[in-house]
Amino acid sequence: MNSIISDLWQLPRDIVSDGYDRALAYLAERVPMTIHEYPTGTPVWTWRVPEKWTCEEAYLETLDGRRLLDYADHPLHVVSYSLPFEGVVSREELLAHLHVHPRLPDAIPFVFKYYERDWGLCASQTLRDSLTDPRYRVVIRTRFEPGTLKVGEIVIPGQSEETFILAAHLCHPHMVNDDLTGVAVLMGVAEALLSSNLPTSNLRYTYRLLIVPETIGSVAYLSHNEDLIPKMVGGLFLEMLGNDSPHALQGSFYGDTPVDKTLWTALRGLDPQAYWGDYRTVIGNDERQFNAPGVRVPMLSLSRVELPDSPTRPYREYHSSFDTPAIVTEERLRESRDVVLGLLEAWERNLYPVNNFKGEIFASGQGIWIDYRINPEGHRVLFRVMEHCDGTLSVAEIAEKVGTTFQAAWDVVSLLAEKGLVELVG
Ligand SMILES: [Zn+2]
Known part of the structure; x- marks a missing residue:
């Protein structure tokens, strides 16, 4: 799982991008995977698949040519899906487009504007505070073009067509805990199930493991596989599993389904420190698409989001340039993989x-x-x-x-x- 993180974390994995595609292709070499493609512009329920986005070059300079920040140094310096922009702007206008992290003065924040488009740069609070010139030069060379949104699917067939979903999101440039750790744990679970001593025909349920760009990937997949939805008896979204907090299990929209009861009673046996949060009270992600009206698959989420009274919730380095391999450990990923396997074992045994x-x-x-x-x-x-x-x-x-x-x-x-x-x- 560590190699997945070290090999992929620095790729600019924006939701429809070459960096995301390279990361998914890398994962597809490790396990049998179907890659579903949804072209730009495809209507997916009330949404539409966005364009592919590429940042070729972006920087901020003083008028005498001193470079203050550069996309080449860190991809978070540019808002994901920023419009292109070139020109000299007043300090005031620059500050309106220059985003900082709310809590970490030395970190670059992760900001995305997939749908409400604008141009934007991101910097540390420290850098922003040092800007005293009346005018600056901004260069953002980004490209929007037709592409395909990609969803990776690993199917592990069981005796029944009734299906349990595991999912994690592969997007977010240059970050690790959100949510490359979920992807790494999902891949660890896939490898364990595929190489299990138990023949997979011993599984009662079929398992579909999905790797998506967040939100839009789940909507695209579900809207193109409506026939599968009635067979989806439950699911678990995996995210933020590398940091040092106990496991958090967020319940489904209904909160009291067989999946909720099984996973919660089993998690208490696997991690005695684990805590429960009702739907939408721990962290929101793709499980919302599965629980939504017209779908209503009871999907829970497993994370290591900090306890509700923590001032740094979900975790200190969230959506920032400090979310690096340094804050996650292989040991915690292994623990989480074993927890997920334990939860699935309970689900199989819930007779x-x-x-x-x-x-x-x-x-x-x-x-x-x-x-x-x-x-x-x-x-x-x-x-x-x-x-x-x-x-x-x-x-x-x-x-x-x-x-x-x-x-x-x-x-x-x-x-x-x-x-x-x-x-x-x-
Ligand atoms: Zn995120």
Whole structure:
């Protein structure tokens, strides 16, 4: 996962651009991937695919030719999708088009104007504060032309056509945690599922893993695959997984679907520090397109967004030139990949235990009794889970009712299945 980050992070991955295409082509060499292409101008529901954007050259100079900032030094110096502009402007006009980061005085901010177009440059607050000349020269040579928006799709077929979606966004020039880390974790999950000791035919669900330019990529894909939407039973958007915070799980629009219950009860077993946030309260991204009217696929999102009371939420370096490989570690990416695999394992196991028994099970007689004096919580979970095994609740629902993790409920249920006391039904 580290090589994905080190090889791709510096590419100017604007939403429809050569940099984005190169990054996607690189990923397509690692796993079997279909690349869907949507040409500029294609109507996608209420949206339209934008032009390809290229910045050839951009800089800001004093009138005597001293260069103050240059796109060649950092692609964030130009607003993504900035209009071209060349001329001498007053200090006042320049400042109206020169963006800075709200919190980090030495960082260059990431600013994009995909649809409300204007010309613009970005600089550190420190540089902006040093501008005292009455006039400056601005040169922005950008090109808008027909191109194709690209979505990468990895399909891992299971027994059922019912589909679970994983998604991450590959756009954002020269940044890492948002959201190259989501892409790296998604690729790690893809590689693990594809090389799994389990033949993939053992999977109950089909998995579609999507790599998109944010928002417009999901809209383009969904609008061109409307027939797949009724088969999408749930999903998980992956983002901001490299920084040092516990996992955050943001619920779906409905918030109480089987996917919400399964992933949350399972995440508590995988990362005891993890926290839950309702829909739109942690971070907003492509999951909004899947949860939206006319689609309503319950898609959650997994991130390491800082806790709600953090003043630097979602994370300190968000949308800035400080979002570099230095703020993420391979270890956290591996942890997150394993968490995602654990969540998918729970989703596969979210069956309904149907009782073959009547009355309370004679636990000692079955050799499954747990001594409450030695392990009171184990004893409690055993008996509380057993009494809910009547075919009306799934494993996740039982875990929720009992107030335990998915994994603890599963341990009891699978033991009962081994003993022939329950049947696990999909
Ligand atoms: Zn972003």
